[in-house]
Amino acid sequence: MNAPSKMEILKSYLEAKSLKATAQRDFIADTFFKINTHISLDELLNKVKRKNPGIGYATVYRTMRLLTECGLAIARQFGDGQTRYENLPQDGHHDHIICIRCSRIEEFQNQKIEQLQAETAKKLGFTVVSHKLELYGYCSDCT
Amino acid sequence: MNAPSKMEILKSYLEAKSLKATAQRDFIADTFFKINTHISLDELLNKVKRKNPGIGYATVYRTMRLLTECGLAIARQFGDGQTRYENLPQDGHHDHIICIRCSRIEEFQNQKIEQLQAETAKKLGFTVVSHKLELYGYCSDCT
DNA sequence: ATTGAAAATGAAAGTTAATATCATAACGTG
DNA sequence: CACGTTATGATATTAACTTTCATTTTCAAT
Ligand SMILES: [Mn+2]
Ligand SMILES: [Mn+2]
Ligand SMILES: [Zn+2]
Ligand SMILES: [Zn+2]
Numbered sequence: 001m002n003a004p005s006k007m008e009i010l011k012s013y014l015e016a017k018s019l020k021a022t023a024q025r026d027f028i029a030d031t032f033f034k035i036n037t038h039i040s041l042d043e044l045l046n047k048v049k050r051k052n053p054g055i056g057y058a059t060v061y062r063t064m065r066l067l068t069e070c071g072l073a074i075a076r077q078f079g080d081g082q083t084r085y086e087n088l089p090q091d092g093h094h095d096h097i098i099c100i101r102c103s104r105i106e107e108f109q110n111q112k113i114e115q116l117q118a119e120t121a122k123k124l125g126f127t128v129v130s131h132k133l134e135l136y137g138y139c140s141d142c143t
Numbered sequence: 144m145n146a147p148s149k150m151e152i153l154k155s156y157l158e159a160k161s162l163k164a165t166a167q168r169d170f171i172a173d174t175f176f177k178i179n180t181h182i183s184l185d186e187l188l189n190k191v192k193r194k195n196p197g198i199g200y201a202t203v204y205r206t207m208r209l210l211t212e213c214g215l216a217i218a219r220q221f222g223d224g225q226t227r228y229e230n231l232p233q234d235g236h237h238d239h240i241i242c243i244r245c246s247r248i249e250e251f252q253n254q255k256i257e258q259l260q261a262e263t264a265k266k267l268g269f270t271v272v273s274h275k276l277e278l279y280g281y282c283s284d285c286t
Numbered sequence: 287a288t289t290g291a292a293a294a295t296g297a298a299a300g301t302t303a304a305t306a307t308c309a310t311a312a313c314g315t316g
Numbered sequence: 317c318a319c320g321t322t323a324t325g326a327t328a329t330t331a332a333c334t335t336t337c338a339t340t341t342t343c344a345a346t
Contacts (some may be wrong), residue, residue, distance in 0.1 A: 020313050020322050041303085056325040061304075077222070079275075081303070097269050106267050113259050117278055120256075124249050125283030126240050132222075134275045135260055140268030163293055163342050184333085199296040204333075224304095224332070287346100294341070299334105306329065313322075 006033045006072055006087075013070040024055050028063040029072075038076055038084040038105055078105070078134065095132075099139035106139070149176045149215055149230075156213040167198050171206040172215075181219055181227040181248055221248070221277065238275075242282035249282070 004012070010029055014021060031048050032039070039047075045060045064085050067073035073085045078098055093114075094107040113133070121128040147155070153172055157164060174191050175182070182190075188203045207228050210216035216228045221241055236257075237250040256276065264271040 018321085022312070022323060024324070054325085058305090058326080059324060062323085065305095077220075079220070083303080097264055097267055097271075099269070100272060106269070108263050108267065110259060110263055113256055113263075116253060116256050116259070117276075120251050120253055121240055121278050121280060124240055124251060126242070126249070126278065126280045127286055128240075128278050128280040129243060130280075131278045132275065133260075133277075135264050135269065135271050136273045136275075137264060137269045137271040143270055161292085165294060165341070167295070197296080201297080201334085202295060205294085208334095226332080289344100289346075291344095292342085295339085297337095299336070301334070302332095304330080307327085309324105309326095311322105311324070313320105315320095316318090 009072060010067070010070065013066075019066075024052070024059050025063050025066075027052055028055065028060055029067060032064070032067065032073065032085070033087060035087065038078070038086045040082045040084050042082075044085070079136075095134065097135040097137065099142055100136050101138055101142040104139045104141070152215060153210070153213065156209075162209075167195070167202050168206050168209075170195055171198065171203055172210060175207070175210065175216065175228070176230060178230065181221070181229045183225045183227050185225075187228070222279075238277065240278040240280065242285055243279050244281055244285040247282045247284070 007026075007030065011021070013019075028044070028048055032044060035044070035047075041057065041060055041064060044064070045055070045057050048055050048060060064073060064075075068075050068085070072088055074088060076084045076086060076096070078084060078096070080103075089107075092109070094109045095113075097106045097108060098104070117131055118128060150169075150173065154164070156162075171187070171191055175187060178187075178190075184200070184203055184207065187207070188198070188200055191198050191203060207216060207218075211218050211228070215231055217231060219227045219229060219239070221227060221239070223246075232250075235252070237252045238256075240249045240251060241247070260274055261271060
């Protein structure tokens with residue numbers, strides 16, 4: 001048996017919460033699921049409006065809140081004042097390195113860093129729930 | 144000969160930029176220099192108003208921008224939507240761990256993590272200029 | 287000390303992204 | 317199909333800055 005698709009997971013969540021299925025929400029979610037970048041609400045709204053001009057900002061906003069709630073999207077702040085959303089990575093948690101000239105974003109995973117974070121927290125008596133690691137600098141094109 | 148005090152550094156900066164000395168700015172800066180937490184503009188304004196009720200939000204805002212500009216303050220975002228300022232640490236860069244229940248903030252330095260960050264960036268072809276590492280969790284009081 | 291251009295101040299207005307409100311429309315259980 | 321529940325989209329509100337502007341203050345040159 002196949003793993004449930006993102007749309008199926010969303011459907012289950014809606015059902016569990018007695019929420020209703022709507023064409024707008026489905027279309028926004030489906031559009032988002034195909035994105036592989038870190039997209040802002042405005043960018044997603046623009047994309048969605050191209051095929052579905054009637055859709056409003058508020059519905060995109062609420063849909064992304066919903067997807068974040070049910071774990072299908074992650075909200076990120078890269079310091080430019082806009083929240084960006086990305087699909088839940090299938091290969092687990094990752095961190096980001098951002099070019100401060102062209103805004104290119106690369107992702108990385110470093111198990112050793114994560115481990116050192118946990119150790120550091122323990123030393124301070126904290127239990128870590130989440131963390132944020134962002135490197136800012138110049139990418140290879142912008143050096 | 145002594146190292147220049149923060150106030151002296153500020154004075155030099157003002158002079159170099161042909162800015163003028165004012166009682167308000169001096170008082171705000173002096174108040175901030177005595178703070179050893181991560182303070183928001185509103186909190187600093189309140190503190191300043193206790194001795195100097197005439198001072199306005201805009202002047203506090205502009206003073207903190209100035210102090211950040213000349214390297215005497217660092218602006219931080221801990222994800223609660225408010226910029227917080229701290230005095231330039233004398234013992235170099237540090238990162239933060241924040242309690243998501245009581246908002247307690249502890250600081251730490253970990254040279255090994257910094258080194259792994261640099262390596263990771265290099266592997267991706269980036270030159271790192273700055274970074275942000277924040278751990279979120281429960282402190283010893285809140286576990 | 288006086289002058290006058292430059293800079294600072296504080297109140298108020300403007301900005302921007304996020305969030306809430308509300309009248310109307312769509313959904314879906316029975 | 318009825319009808320209570322939920323969703324939508326336009327619009328209003330909020331919150332944290334950031335800017336504007338009339339007035340005041342500073343300070344270098346008389
Ligand atoms: Mn990512
Ligand atoms: Mn700190
Ligand atoms: Zn770049
Ligand atoms: Zn705590």
